[in-house]
Amino acid sequence: MKNLGPVSFFLGLQVTQQPNGLHLNQSKYVADLLNRAGMSESRPVNTPLPLKIWVSPENSVPFPHPELYRNLVGSLYYLTLSRPDIMFAVNLLCQHMHHPQLFHFQLLKRLLRYIKGTIHYGLPILRSTLQLTAFSDSDWASDSTDRKSIAGYCAFLGETLISWIVKKQTAIAHSSTEAEYRAIATAACDIIWLQSLLTEFGINSSPTKLFCDNVSALALAVNPVLHARTKQIEIDYHFIRDYIKRQQITVHHIASQDQPANLFTKSRSSLRFSNLRSKLTVQPPIVSLRGMIR
Template sequence: MRQPTGFVDPVYPEHVCLLQKSIYGLKQSPRQWFETFSAYLLQYGFIHSSADSSLLLFHKESIILYILVYVDDILLTGNHEQTIQQLLNGLSTHFHMKNLGNISYFLGMQVSHTPTGIHLAQSKYAAEILNRAGMSECKPIASPAPSKLQPYSQSELSAVQSENFRHIVGSLQYLTITRPDIAFTVNKLCQHMHMPLEDDFKLLKRLLRYIKGTILFGLPISSGSLELSAFSDSDWAGDPIDRKSTSGYCAFLGNSLISWHVKKQKTVARSSSEAEYRALATATTDIIWLRRLLQEFQLNVSQPTRLFCDNISAMVIATNPIFHARTKHIEIDFQFIRDCIKSKVIQIELPI
């Protein structure tokens, strides 16, 4: 705590203002807490990750420690038990904190230890969403969305239903952290948050019925190969209203899914090749970030990351040095992917 600039009392320079509410109730409290906590870790020998500012790393000879901070929820891991215990003792003397032991629950995610690794799930959080939606006893269904979305009707929801729709869909966005199988459907629902229609509400109810039947689904993280690979795809003109495409992407570290992305493209693609090519560009940006993060974990990323694409035309556009007139309107993505291929950051291949 310190006096604000311009209000320092020369007689009592060490005094501060009396707050009407605790620091925890102020908007800047998380930032101030993070600065205080990270300052202590930096003095200890940690450094900030360039890929993720909330991740701090400690490397000294053969000792490696990692700390991930989310406000006042902290994860600590490393390869030297004695150093970890020393750090915990030092933190306990400076901050009021509690050691909860091995991770089992973190930010609404249940962490289960398995013989091959860990399993991340949000079954408790999913059950709360179903309960708030009044569908805790609904009949389950096998798929999150129909194979082909029908044209939307113009029947609008009431104000109460619209508010309930936004509340539930907003909650489902956090559920996608461990449920990539619902990411596409949640993305479709989020596109109609401003003015949901009756058909949007029906799609939401179908998704909730699917979640009811798959409430124990989660994300397995298993040990094995540490090779990074990725897949990209798109549905050309998939939106029946504005004919824009949706990009899809997922990245694997060995056999473990570690990153995925579903996003509607900003412009209308003139061909399936263009839609696939823009999906490649989106996937490449995430691969660059993942490679930088893995490098900080001291993993070898010297080899190009294999990026699988099922569209030969998009692959040709990415690797062909001749600039065609039909691709001049996507020049920025064109140059970006070409540079990544030349510098051996990615290597585009057809899926087997």
């Protein structure tokens, strides 16, 4: 082993030393991606996706170069290592890898235009407490083609975002409560893994606070009497209840406007998207008064 000094570049990740920690971004990777896509001179937009997504008849035709689509979407998926703000958009595009339509390529170009305007954005690693906190959310029956729900989850270690998930649920939920409860179960799985990993480093993160904005789903997680009303989610029920009883996870309510996982479940307006992005700490590196990145 060799001491190569402070890290500055690793597997496509640029690491910038800052006064309060580190900043991770993939600006060079993004520049190469934009050049490959022929979008380096494109005009930036404020959000990755339009607020309303619908397929018009003239756009519901196959994209003539599916290999290009797959190549670009695969590259964008790697970009989500430091850009959780594009996770929902990339997840949506990944669902159409086998048969992309012209409409999906137009959404892909929109996402590249958003990245063009936020090329230096990334995630800070901050000096803070080592308390694990998590947030889960879902958008019930949001996919108009099959009415499956989208679940989103993120976890912070102190003030540093360390884990995030966007997942289309495999089964159709009968209610928003069921969709939210399944999102809580997805979050719980990742929390238990993170707790195990932190334990290996000698960090005790139990109990972990898990925040959800659905009161009914929280009541179902805490109150076993309500279980009989939702037999179709019995497995998730027992899984979550077990870890609540062990006091490894505690569930708490959070107002929808304060829920950072909202960014992972649907398209947002420019103002709302910017607010949620800041809650996830996605930002450019700190710049000194001389204009140099510190």
